[in-house]
Amino acid sequence: MTNVEQTATVPFDHLSLVIDSSFRHSDFVILSIGVYSWLMRILVTGGAGFIGSHLVEKLLAAGHKVAILDDFNDFYDPQVKRDNIAAVSKDTAIHHVDLRDSAAARNVFHREKFETIVHLAARAGVRPSIQYPQLYYDTNVSGTLHLLDAARVTGVERFIFASSSSVYGISKTVPFSEDQHLTQTLSPYAATKIAGEFLCSTFSHLYQMRVVALRYFTVYGPRQRPDLAIHQFTRRIYAGQPIDQFGDGTTRRDYTYIDDVIQGTMAALDYDGSPFDIFNLGESETIQLKDLIAAIEKALGKKAKLNRLPEQPGDMPLTCADISKARKLLGYNPATPFRDGLPRFIDWFLRMTHRQL
Numbered sequence: 055m056t057n058v059e060q061t062a063t064v065p066f067d068h069l070s071l072v073i074d075s076s077f078r079h080s081d082f083v084i085l086s087i088g089v090y091s092w093l094m095r096i097l098v099t100g101g102a103g104f105i106g107s108h109l110v111e112k113l114l115a116a117g118h119k120v121a122i123l124d125d126f127n128d129f130y131d132p133q134v135k136r137d138n139i140a141a142v143s144k145d146t147a148i149h150h151v152d153l154r155d156s157a158a159a160r161n162v163f164h165r166e167k168f169e170t171i172v173h174l175a176a177r178a179g180v181r182p183s184i185q186y187p188q189l190y191y192d193t194n195v196s197g198t199l200h201l202l203d204a205a206r207v208t209g210v211e212r213f214i215f216a217s218s219s220s221v222y223g224i225s226k227t228v229p230f231s232e233d234q235h236l237t238q239t240l241s242p243y244a245a246t247k248i249a250g251e252f253l254c255s256t257f258s259h260l261y262q263m264r265v266v267a268l269r270y271f272t273v274y275g276p277r278q279r280p281d282l283a284i285h286q287f288t289r290r291i292y293a294g295q296p297i298d299q300f301g302d303g304t305t306r307r308d309y310t311y312i313d314d315v316i317q318g319t320m321a322a323l324d325y326d327g328s329p330f331d332i333f334n335l336g337e338s339e340t341i342q343l344k345d346l347i348a349a350i351e352k353a354l355g356k357k358a359k360l361n362r363l364p365e366q367p368g369d370m371p372l373t374c375a376d377i378s379k380a381r382k383l384l385g386y387n388p389a390t391p392f393r394d395g396l397p398r399f400i401d402w403f404l405r406m407t408h409r410q411l
C-alpha cells in the first residue's frame with residue numbers, strides 16, 4: 055500500500071490519533087507513517103512482563119497509542135515488572151486489572167477504545183502449571199475468554215494471541231509446523247494455550263474478528279523471566295550455586311531472541327491473510343541443554359556445579375520451529391542466532407547485577 059492510499063483510507067479517528075501523537079513525537083510520527091499501514095490504539099495485556107515490556111517500547115517508538123493491562127502478580131517479583139515499564143509509564147495508560155475478573159476486564163474497554171489487542175498476559179511456565187492447574191486454567195483460558203468477549207462487544211478489529219511451542223506436546227515430526235494435527239499436550243500450561251487458540255479461532259469464525267495466534271519458542275534476552283532456564287542458570291552459576299540439570303542434558307530447545315519475537319509480533323499487526331491464522335515464531339535452530347550450560351559457563355568464565363536430576367514430567371524432549379510460513383506470510387526474519395544472542399543476554403545480566411550491588 056502506498057502512502058497516498060493509506061491517507062485516503064484512514065478514518066477520522068485514526069487521523070486524529072496521528073495528530074495527537076504528533077504533538078509528542080512530531081518528527082518520528084511523520085517518519086513512521088510511511089513504515090506502518092496506520093497508527094492504532096493498542097492494548098497490550100501482560101505489558102509489564104518480559105515480552106510485553108519490549109513490545110510496548112517498540113509500539114510506542116512506532117507512534118502507536120498504547121495501554122497496558124497487567125495484574126503485577128507475584129509469579130516473580132512484581133518490582134521487576136514495575137522496573138520493566140518504568141521508562142514508558144508516562145507514555146501509556148496502565149490498567150492494574152486481573153483478567154480472571156470478567157467485570158474488571160470489561161470495564162477497561164468502557165474507559166478506552168482499542169483497535170487491536172495483543173494478549174500476552176498469562177501464567178507462564180510448564181512446571182508450576184502441574185502444581186496449580188486451576189490457576190492456569192482460570193488465567194489462561196477464562197482470562198482469554200473474558201478478553202475475547204470484551205473485544206467482541208466493543209468491536210476490536212484485531213486480536214493477537216501469545217501461544218506457545220508447548221502445544222506441540224509429544225510431536226515427533228520435526229521441525230514443528232503449524233498444520234500438524236496435535237493430539238497430546240504434556241502439561242496443563244500447554245493445554246491452556248491450545249484451548250486459547252481454539253477460543254480465538256471460534257471467536258474469529260463467529261464474529262469476523264481477525265485473530266493471529268503466535269506460537270513463541272522459548273524466548274530469551276534482556277529482562278527474561280527469572281524462572282526460565284537461561285536466566286536461572288546464569289544467576290546461579292554467577293553466584294557459585296548449583297544448578298538443577300533435569301535428564302542427561304540431551305534435551306533440545308529452539309531459543310528465540312527477544313528482538314526476533316518482537317519483529318514477528320509487530321508484523322502480525324499488519325497481517326491481512328486468513329481471518330484466523332497461526333504462526334510459529336522460533337529461530338529454527340536447536341541447542342542441547344548441556345551445550346547451553348557450557349555456553350553460559352564460557353560467557354561467565356565460571357564452572358557450573360551440576361545437580362543431576364531425573365527428567366521432569368511435563369517437559370518436552372525437543373522443540374524446533376518450522377518458520378517457513380511466518381517468513382512467507384508475515385515477513386518474519388529472525389536475525390539473532392543463539393551464538394550472538396546469548397552474549398547479549400549475559401551482558402545485560404552482568405550490567406543489571408552490578409547495578410544492584
Ligand SMILES: NC(=O)c1ccc[n+]([C@@H]2O[C@H](COP(=O)([O-])OP(=O)(O)OC[C@H]3O[C@@H](n4cnc5c(N)ncnc54)[C@H](O)[C@@H]3O)[C@@H](O)[C@H]2O)c1
Pocket residue numbers: 099100101102103104105106123124125126127129135151152153154173174175176177178179193197216217218219269270271272273274279
Ligand atoms: N517467554 C517465553 O519463552 C514464552 C514462550 C512461549 C509463550 N510465551 C507466552 O508469551 C506471553 C508472555 O510471556 P512472558 O515470558 O513475557 O511472561 P511474563 O510472566 O513475564 O509476562 C506475563 C505478564 O502477564 C501478567 N499476568 C499474568 N496473569 C495475569 C492476570 N490474571 N491478569 C492480568 N495480567 C496477568 C503478569 O503479571 C506478567 O506481567 C505469555 O502468554 C506466555 O505464555 C512465552
